[in-house]
Amino acid sequence: MMLSAFKNLSITSRITTPFRSLSTLVLAEHEGGLIKTSSLSAVEAAKSLGGGNSISLLLAGSGRSLKDAAEHAASSHPSVSQVLIADSDKFTYPLAEPWAKLVHLVQQSGGYSHIIAASGSFGKNILPRAAALLDISPITDVTKISGSNLFIRPIYAGNALSTVRYMGSSPCMLSIRATSFPVASEPADLKSNVSSIDKVDLSILDEDDSVGKSIYVKLSSQISERPDLGNARIVVTGGRGVKSAENFKMIDKLAEKIGAAVGATRAAVDAGFVPNDLQVGQTGKIVAPELYMAFGVSGAIQHIAGMRDSKVIVAINKDADAPIFQVADYGLVGDLFDVIPELLEKLPEKK
Numbered sequence: 596m597m598l599s600a601f602k603n604l605s606i607t608s609r610i611t612t613p614f615r616s617l618s619t620l621v622l623a624e625h626e627g628g629l630i631k632t633s634s635l636s637a638v639e640a641a642k643s644l645g646g647g648n649s650i651s652l653l654l655a656g657s658g659r660s661l662k663d664a665a666e667h668a669a670s671s672h673p674s675v676s677q678v679l680i681a682d683s684d685k686f687t688y689p690l691a692e693p694w695a696k697l698v699h700l701v702q703q704s705g706g707y708s709h710i711i712a713a714s715g716s717f718g719k720n721i722l723p724r725a726a727a728l729l730d731i732s733p734i735t736d737v738t739k740i741s742g743s744n745l746f747i748r749p750i751y752a753g754n755a756l757s758t759v760r761y762m763g764s765s766p767c768m769l770s771i772r773a774t775s776f777p778v779a780s781e782p783a784d785l786k787s788n789v790s791s792i793d794k795v796d797l798s799i800l801d802e803d804d805s806v807g808k809s810i811y812v813k814l815s816s817q818i819s820e821r822p823d824l825g826n827a828r829i830v831v832t833g834g835r836g837v838k839s840a841e842n843f844k845m846i847d848k849l850a851e852k853i854g855a856a857v858g859a860t861r862a863a864v865d866a867g868f869v870p871n872d873l874q875v876g877q878t879g880k881i882v883a884p885e886l887y888m889a890f891g892v893s894g895a896i897q898h899i900a901g902m903r904d905s906k907v908i909v910a911i912n913k914d915a916d917a918p919i920f921q922v923a924d925y926g927l928v929g930d931l932f933d934v935i936p937e938l939l940e941k942l943p944e945k946k
């Protein structure tokens with residue numbers, strides 16, 4: 596769809612009722628002109644709120660990447676009925692202040708019953724501020740949706756699950772764990788028609804001087820050809836037992852060989868073996884790959900909280916009593932400095 600086909604729509608005039616039965620606004624993150632998989636997981640979550648849910652994706656940004664992302668969004672998932680775009684220099688970077696005002700503006704005019712974002716740094720940054728503006732209390736880290744106001748979320752670092760019934764006023768705002776709402780297959784292939792792309796009328800925001808009190812400084816990210824840690828099918832994690840940044844190269848090599856993403860414990864990050872964007876756990880990334888391999892990881896609850904939903908967990912630790920073995924499907928009591936070289940030698944080269 597060409598951008599010229601976008602309708603310049605004033606949302607305020609489009610919707611008169613403050614609340615529709617079931618309608619969801621998904622806050623979507625995009626990069627390089629593509630909607631992130633975690634935002635498509637948020638659409639999956641919206642879908643499970645119930646039948647008849649009309650799902651709108653809200654994108655913000657500016658320039659070519661927003662246009663490309665909007666086109667991608669329009670055909671990204673069969674359940675998306677509308678793509679809303681906020682095109683302004685204010686949204687060149689995903690800062691919480693303008694985004695929260697945008698969510699407030701779109702909600703006021705759209706009267707959505709639910710607002711959903713994935714529980715990554717994007718959603719965690721925006722939702723609390725938007726919730727405060729809307730005077731509601733968000734429900735965070737939802738892993739299961741049992742009804743339009745009934746949600747399951749982990750508590751005590753994932754050691755218990757709590758069922759929460761939302762009794763507050765609308766909208767019901769949720770952050771969801773992307774790993775709990777996997778995107779079925781290639782959603783783009785499933786969608787034959789494209790959704791409408793409508794522009795948000797930002798004239799009110801343009802007059803708002805309070806937008807823009809924070810400034811974007813820089814993005815530091817690792818450029819890597821490896822799969823993204825949050826979505827990888829295989830994750831190879833090293834803990835403090837790896838002992839040094841130099842030794843961590845073995846973990847890198849193994850990951851390279853089997854096409855895996857690299858993860859780390861907080862102890863390994865704090866010791867400076869790897870950067871903190873590799874941290875898995877309660878205060879790091881939540882992962883649920885098909886295979887999770889942990890080397891020299893003790894299995895502290897804060898670490899387990901980030902990987903316990905992995906389909907198959909393999910642990911290698913020289914301490915037979917290490918708690919990681921309690922969650923492992925396969926455990927090997929051994930020295931990682933013997934096991935990894937052996938694996939590197941015996942595993943076939945990646946095709």
Ligand SMILES: Cc1cc2nc3c(=O)[nH]c(=O)nc-3n(C[C@H](O)[C@H](O)[C@H](O)COP(=O)(O)OP(=O)(O)OC[C@H]3O[C@@H](n4cnc5c(N)ncnc54)[C@H](O)[C@@H]3O)c2cc1C
Pocket residue numbers: 833834835836837859860861862863874875876877878879880890891892893894895896897898901911912913914917929930931932
């Ligand atoms: C509020 C809070 C939040 C936290 N968030 C996180 C989080 O998000 N993620 C996280 O990971 N942690 C988190 N932590 C820290 C967590 O409590 C643990 O300290 C950390 O996970 C331990 O990391 P580790 O397993 O690498 O190190 P250790 O607990 O020191 O374990 C190292 C393991 O390596 C084994 N080992 C040593 N040498 C070898 C060898 N040669 N071969 C094989 N095995 C060997 C040892 O037997 C040991 O079991 C958090 C803590 C707090 C208080």
